[in-house]
Amino acid sequence: MDALLDFAGQFLSQFQSPTLSFLLGGALLAAFGSKLTIPNPVYQFVVFVLLLKIGMKGGVEIREANLLAMLLPAVFSVVTGLLIVLLGQAVFARLPGIRREDGLATAGLFGAVSASSLAAAIVMLEEQGIAFEAWVPALYPFMDIPALVLAIVLATRHRQQAEGEAGDANGEPTPRKVDTWAIVKESLQGSALSALILGLALGLLARPESVLQSFYEPVFRGLLSVLMLVLGMEAWSRLRELKAVAHWFALYALVGPVVHGLIAFGLGWIAHHAVGFSPGGVVLLAVIAASNSDISGPPTIRAGIPWANPSTYIGASTSVGTPVAIALCIPLFAALGKLVFGG
Numbered sequence: 001m002d003a004l005l006d007f008a009g010q011f012l013s014q015f016q017s018p019t020l021s022f023l024l025g026g027a028l029l030a031a032f033g034s035k036l037t038i039p040n041p042v043y044q045f046v047v048f049v050l051l052l053k054i055g056m057k058g059g060v061e062i063r064e065a066n067l068l069a070m071l072l073p074a075v076f077s078v079v080t081g082l083l084i085v086l087l088g089q090a091v092f093a094r095l096p097g098i099r100r101e102d103g104l105a106t107a108g109l110f111g112a113v114s115a116s117s118l119a120a121a122i123v124m125l126e127e128q129g130i131a132f133e134a135w136v137p138a139l140y141p142f143m144d145i146p147a148l149v150l151a152i153v154l155a156t157r158h159r160q161q162a163e164g165e166a167g168d169a170n171g172e173p174t175p176r177k178v179d180t181w182a183i184v185k186e187s188l189q190g191s192a193l194s195a196l197i198l199g200l201a202l203g204l205l206a207r208p209e210s211v212l213q214s215f216y217e218p219v220f221r222g223l224l225s226v227l228m229l230v231l232g233m234e235a236w237s238r239l240r241e242l243k244a245v246a247h248w249f250a251l252y253a254l255v256g257p258v259v260h261g262l263i264a265f266g267l268g269w270i271a272h273h274a275v276g277f278s279p280g281g282v283v284l285l286a287v288i289a290a291s292n293s294d295i296s297g298p299p300t301i302r303a304g305i306p307w308a309n310p311s312t313y314i315g316a317s318t319s320v321g322t323p324v325a326i327a328l329c330i331p332l333f334a335a336l337g338k339l340v341f342g343g
Contacts, residue, residue, distance in 0.1 A: 022225045023120075023326055026232020038230045044191065046223045046230075050119045051195035052202075053216035054137045059203015060212070061134030070135055072275050073285065076267040077139040080289045081147035084111035084260050088252070089154060095248045101155045105301050105308035106249060108151020109317045110256050112293030112300075113144040115196075116231055117325045119224050121287040124330055125280055130337070132280030140196055143288060148297060152304035159307065231322060249312050253292075253320035261290030261329050265336065272341075279341035283333045290329035292321040 029036055062070070088107025092098045118137060125132060202208050268282030293300075298314050 022228035023232040023323070026229040026234075027236045027323075028232075029229075030233040030236035034233075036233070038226065038233075043227070043230055046227050047115055048191070048195045049216070049223055050220065050227065051115050052199040053212065053220055054119065054122065055196040055199020055201075056203040056208045056212055056216065057199075058135050058138035059200040059205075060209065061203075062138060062200070063204050065133070065135050069133075069275050069277075070138075072271045073136070073139060073268070073277055073281065074142050076264070076271055077142035077285065077288070078146050080260070080264045080267060080285075081111045081143035081145075082150055083263060084256075084289065085147050085150045085154070087259075088256070091252065092248075098248060099309070100158050101305055101308040102249075102312040104151045104155040104158070105305045106252065106313040106316055108148050108155075108301055108305075109297045109313045110253075110260065110292040110321060111143070111147025111151065112297040113140050113288050114291035114293055114322060114325060115140075116227055117291035117322065117330070118284075118288055119220075120228065120326050121284055121330050123221055123224055124334060125284065128334065130280040130283065130334065132278050132284050136281045136284045137196075138200055139285065139288060144293065144297075148293075148300050148304070151301070155305045155308065228326075231326070234318065249316040250320055253316040254324060257290040257292065257321055257324045257329050258332070261286040261333055264289030265333060269340070279337050282341070283337040286333040286336075287325070287330055290333070291325040292317040 085104070085107045088110060089104055092103025092107065093100065095103075118140060122137065265282060265286035268277060268285040271277035272279065272282055298310070298317075301308070301313060302310060
């Protein structure tokens with residue numbers, strides 16, 4: 001009982017962090033009809049700077065890290081991304097009135113990673129003095145790309161099978177080939193992954209420590225607060241889109257992030273005992289899995305599965321999934337980490 005009370009106290013204390021405060025503040029502004037707007041170019045610049053900084057810091061750490069220690073968490077990241085898509089496919093296939101492509105598009109988006117959730121989690125862990133390996137954010141593409149690729153490949157194959165069956169009925173089969181490399185290339189060219197990969201390359205191959213300390217570190221938290229404000233306003237405004245989203249998608253977006261995070265937390269716990277993966281790294285891995293892509297994922301899914309209904313996967317992810325990942329899952333897994341690992 002004491003452990004549960006301690007967990008509840010730790011969980012509630014997370015909402016006092018500046019990161020979540022700005023998210024909730026943005027939602028309140030939108031709820032009261034504020035006319036405040038942040039231009040999209042400013043938003044894109046903020047995301048670029050945040051991911052570039054995360055990538056550079058991760059690259060510097062990878063350059064000095066034991067690569068064998070990274071191997072198991074990286075493998076578990078790939079496994080988690082694939083499991084989320086396969087689990088989502090199985091769940092949506094059993095729900096009434098759900099088109100297969102809409103379910104796969106949603107599962108792919110939730111298997112991918114949110115840059116904003118990642119940045120928010122990093123700041124929250126640092127605020128609480130929870131240490132983690134600086135290369136953990138570099139696990140982002142290991143989970144993101146396989147999830148997006150698998151979802152698009154499965155949806156494309158399903159469509160081809162359906163078209164082939166229709167073609168066979170007319171005596172004209174219509175097989176088409178899935179270009180998996182084109183899907184991977186599209187994912188890598190997305191704005192979020194491009195910024196992160198650029199940062200990783202600079203951290204690995206250059207010596208960016210001075211600019212990290214003089215510019216990127218000081219502005220990181222301030223820019224993150226702007227990002228959280230924007231996401232809070234957008235989450236509230238997109239609540240209207242839930243009217244066009246089947247209740248099953250909304251329920252999946254509410255429960256899915258917690259389940260996905262628990263899967264990654266369990267795998268991270270195994271890595272902790274196997275290769276010494278830090279408790280903070282386990283928490284961050286769980287948050288990465290709990291997040292859903294809100295920057296690079298939607299355009300990738302839209303391009304890869306254009307016949308899916310965007311109101312289902314974008315409405316579910318932005319209206320419910322992102323707020324759940326940031327406002328619920330970050331404090332949840334931070335508190336769970338303290339309960340499991342102590343400290």
